[in-house]
Amino acid sequence: MSKTRSSSAGAAKLPELPRSIATIAAQHLEREIIEGRLDPGERLIEEEWAEKFGISRGTFREVLRILEAFKLVEIIPRRGAQVASVNRRDVEEIYILRKHLFQLAYMYATPNLNDDALRQFQAIVDDMECVAERGDAVEFTALSQKFDELVLDVADIARLRMLIEFLGKQTIRYRYMGFKIAGRIERSLAAHKRILAAFKAGDGERAGAAVYEIIEWAGKSILSAAFGDGPAEPVIPENGRAREESERPPRPSRRKVG
Amino acid sequence: MSKTRSSSAGAAKLPELPRSIATIAAQHLEREIIEGRLDPGERLIEEEWAEKFGISRGTFREVLRILEAFKLVEIIPRRGAQVASVNRRDVEEIYILRKHLFQLAYMYATPNLNDDALRQFQAIVDDMECVAERGDAVEFTALSQKFDELVLDVADIARLRMLIEFLGKQTIRYRYMGFKIAGRIERSLAAHKRILAAFKAGDGERAGAAVYEIIEWAGKSILSAAFGDGPAEPVIPENGRAREESERPPRPSRRKVG
DNA sequence: TGATAATTAATTGTCGACACTATTACGTGC
DNA sequence: GCACGTAATAGTGTCGACAATTAATTATCA
Numbered sequence: 415m416s417k418t419r420s421s422s423a424g425a426a427k428l429p430e431l432p433r434s435i436a437t438i439a440a441q442h443l444e445r446e447i448i449e450g451r452l453d454p455g456e457r458l459i460e461e462e463w464a465e466k467f468g469i470s471r472g473t474f475r476e477v478l479r480i481l482e483a484f485k486l487v488e489i490i491p492r493r494g495a496q497v498a499s500v501n502r503r504d505v506e507e508i509y510i511l512r513k514h515l516f517q518l519a520y521m522y523a524t525p526n527l528n529d530d531a532l533r534q535f536q537a538i539v540d541d542m543e544c545v546a547e548r549g550d551a552v553e554f555t556a557l558s559q560k561f562d563e564l565v566l567d568v569a570d571i572a573r574l575r576m577l578i579e580f581l582g583k584q585t586i587r588y589r590y591m592g593f594k595i596a597g598r599i600e601r602s603l604a605a606h607k608r609i610l611a612a613f614k615a616g617d618g619e620r621a622g623a624a625v626y627e628i629i630e631w632a633g634k635s636i637l638s639a640a641f642g643d644g645p646a647e648p649v650i651p652e653n654g655r656a657r658e659e660s661e662r663p664p665r666p667s668r669r670k671v672g
Numbered sequence: 673m674s675k676t677r678s679s680s681a682g683a684a685k686l687p688e689l690p691r692s693i694a695t696i697a698a699q700h701l702e703r704e705i706i707e708g709r710l711d712p713g714e715r716l717i718e719e720e721w722a723e724k725f726g727i728s729r730g731t732f733r734e735v736l737r738i739l740e741a742f743k744l745v746e747i748i749p750r751r752g753a754q755v756a757s758v759n760r761r762d763v764e765e766i767y768i769l770r771k772h773l774f775q776l777a778y779m780y781a782t783p784n785l786n787d788d789a790l791r792q793f794q795a796i797v798d799d800m801e802c803v804a805e806r807g808d809a810v811e812f813t814a815l816s817q818k819f820d821e822l823v824l825d826v827a828d829i830a831r832l833r834m835l836i837e838f839l840g841k842q843t844i845r846y847r848y849m850g851f852k853i854a855g856r857i858e859r860s861l862a863a864h865k866r867i868l869a870a871f872k873a874g875d876g877e878r879a880g881a882a883v884y885e886i887i888e889w890a891g892k893s894i895l896s897a898a899f900g901d902g903p904a905e906p907v908i909p910e911n912g913r914a915r916e917e918s919e920r921p922p923r924p925s926r927r928k929v930g
Numbered sequence: 931t932g933a934t935a936a937t938t939a940a941t942t943g944t945c946g947a948c949a950c951t952a953t954t955a956c957g958t959g960c
Numbered sequence: 961g962c963a964c965g966t967a968a969t970a971g972t973g974t975c976g977a978c979a980a981t982t983a984a985t986t987a988t989c990a
Contacts, residue, residue: 483741491692
């Protein structure tokens with residue numbers, strides 16, 4: 415539904431340009447990584463995966479390059495590729511940016527809202543309310559994402575969507591943890607109600623502030639859920655400042671087990 | 673100097689991991705595109721360029737994938753790659769985001785400032801003042817970029833830098849136009865003085881507001897310089913909203929001339 | 931027994947070739 | 961002269977093979 419991104423009206427019917435095999439394979443591997451079926455740091459052996467996808471190594475190499483650009487895999491020259499790992503600091507960073515970017519999206523969306531869009535937002539919030547009673551976290555998250563998607567459609571800044579997607583892909587693994595966080599649904603629902611009200615009032619500032627807050631809260635929750643509490647890793651720079659490679663699997667071991 | 677990004681202290685001495693040939697070639701082609709030596713829409717024939725770089729087509733294909741991720745080339749399956757084109761709306765978008773992202777950078781940098789960093793900023797502004805008297809736009813721009821780089825170092829949010837770079841690469845072609853804009857140096861110099869003062873006062877808000885303004889102004893100037901005035905292309909959607917592919921070279925013609 | 935050096939195996943880097951497709955150029959009929 | 965269909969050609973899609981390099985294993989020596 416949000417896949418084709420043909421949000422509102424039964425819009426466009428682009429010629430649906432054929433996607434290259436590399437792109438398709440990239441999307442598949444991306445899902446594997448994003449949805450956590452592959453562990454961070456896990457090696458991605460070209461021949462192995464090429465065979466899995468039924469493509470040649472050369473083509474799979476393109477796949478790796480694509481995913482490298484999204485920071486989903488790390489390519490170490492002459493040593494191979496591995497699933498990118500995300501440490502605590504990375505998640506902190508991403509959530510800092512995420513909250514600001516969504517704030518922008520919601521702010522820029524507001525003046526573009528029309529009655530039709532407002533109705534759609536209202537419908538989603540209604541659904542949320544319904545789902546919240548059941549306590550269905552998975553479905554609630556889907557609705558929340560639908561809401562965000564629609565906002566991005568309305569904001570109509572293609573690159574803003576790209577930036578958010580770029581960051582989002584790197585944290586979905588962790589966002590799934592959000593399911594279990596106590597009070598998440600209630601908070602999020604309340605936030606969305608506030609946002610909807612702000613939308614109706616044409617108050618972009620307030621809408622933006624509301625997402626900002628809820629994302630900030632979500633970020634903190636996920637951080638403590640995933641990495642335990644404490645104000646970020648102690649981060650004791652060796653010489654002034656050199657976090658960077660602080661935490662990394664010792665080295666991709668050649669054989670899985672032996 | 674800003675190349676190695678070893679900002680302040682004579683930091684780190686990472687093993688300087690060897691870069692793959694594809695990465696290097698990608699950087700070269702990137703420069704060609706970014707610095708405007710290749711026209712937007714120009715076809716990039718694999719064999720041709722592979723030979724130019726002394727690499728094989730397969731490797732150049734990786735190059736194309738890398739640059740595609742940065743939106744510097746467009747790959748149309750079964751039809752080939754071409755230098756990405758940027759229309760007026762793209763530039764508008766990019767500048768909207770650019771000003772917000774830099775605002776963030778400057779805001780987040782402020783609390784991290786120490787005396788050493790402040791001295792460096794002071795030095796750059798001094799240089800700027802000097803260069804401004806000569807009216808050397810090129811050198812002034814270099815200093816301005818150095819200033820930005822340093823801010824990003826201090827802000828210390830790796831992904832913020834990435835996002836800014838991502839957007840920046842797509843507009844350098846146009847930013848060069850900024851050289852010629854009347855009053856640019858004076859305005860920019862004044863802005864940087866304000867920023868420096870804000871930094872010294874530890875006032876991130878003010879610093880952020882200052883960059884925001886100067887970038888907004890720069891964006892507008894470049895827009896009118898590059899595309900003429902008028903409030904964005906008329907953008908008359910065919911069916912609700914479908915700008916997207918509005919303006920694009922008719923199709924990459926097979927042969928250059930005939 | 932522990933450390934170091936030679937050997938072996940696994941995996942990446944790179945290339946050249948062939949198959950396939952889309953675009954152009956040409957030719958035929960109306 | 962124009963529309964349509966057909967042949968030629970440029971260029972991409974894909975593959976398999978070989979060379980180079982790194983990491984793991986074994987052998988050697990103190």
